[in-house]
Amino acid sequence: KAGVTQTPRYLIKTRGQQVTLSCSPISGHRSVSWYQQTPGQGLQFLFEYFSETQRNKGNFPGRFSGRQFSNSRSEMNVSTLELGDSALYLCASSSATSYNEQFFGPGTRLTVL
Amino acid sequence: KQEVTQIPAALSVPEGENLVLNCSFTDSAIYNLQWFRQDPGKGLTSLLLIQSSQREQTSGRLNASLDKSSGRSTLYIAASQPGDSATYLCAVTQVSNYQLIWGAGTKLIIKP
Numbered sequence: 001k002a003g004v005t006q007t008p009r010y011l012i013k014t015r016g017q018q019v020t021l022s023c024s025p026i027s028g029h030r031s032v033s034w035y036q037q038t039p040g041q042g043l044q045f046l047f048e049y050f051s052e053t054q055r056n057k058g059n060f061p062g063r064f065s066g067r068q069f070s071n072s073r074s075e076m077n078v079s080t081l082e083l084g085d086s087a088l089y090l091c092a093s094s095s096a097t098s099y100n101e102q103f104f105g106p107g108t109r110l111t112v113l
Numbered sequence: 114k115q116e117v118t119q120i121p122a123a124l125s126v127p128e129g130e131n132l133v134l135n136c137s138f139t140d141s142a143i144y145n146l147q148w149f150r151q152d153p154g155k156g157l158t159s160l161l162l163i164q165s166s167q168r169e170q171t172s173g174r175l176n177a178s179l180d181k182s183s184g185r186s187t188l189y190i191a192a193s194q195p196g197d198s199a200t201y202l203c204a205v206t207q208v209s210n211y212q213l214i215w216g217a218g219t220k221l222i223i224k225p
Contacts, residue, residue, distance in 0.1 A: 006156075042215055042217050045213060045214075048211075056212060058212065088154075106155055106156040107155070
């Protein structure tokens, strides 16, 4: 069974631009969660999608948004990028709920210049 | 507000030693606690998941315990190997909002 995949793996953007990251969950998994990881703040929960609906949301500004498609693939969008958005963005999938075991992708390393 | 703390922040031990990593949390209203491993620049690998009703879980050389009432979990690694070198993170799933709250991790180095 293929694992969680994320594209692209690396991304360099400049301040003010926007970016879209993609996550394909493990086949059969319907829950996708997104996390931001930085050296200063550690891992922080962004949001969770289940069956195309946002089911849970962390404390991030509205510049961070996401969506999920009918095939459970998910995208995360960040608009008006700031230097502080530089981070490793991780997505995780689970079979039904966010408190089932989560399986993580390799992450997308975003650098904002 | 749930806070998860991992001690120590870093640990370096010779190969072959048994070791214990610690994780504590402030709010016992959790669904489960998970231990993950992260290699530099990589994603996270789930090691063990302990449901709130369980006391421990084992996988190979790893054993994780959970004492929900005292807000503590330990990850025991037996007969450590250089390949065990990584950052180990624990996370709890809150009952209030199903969110995972993470510790800052313990960076483990196993010296050959």
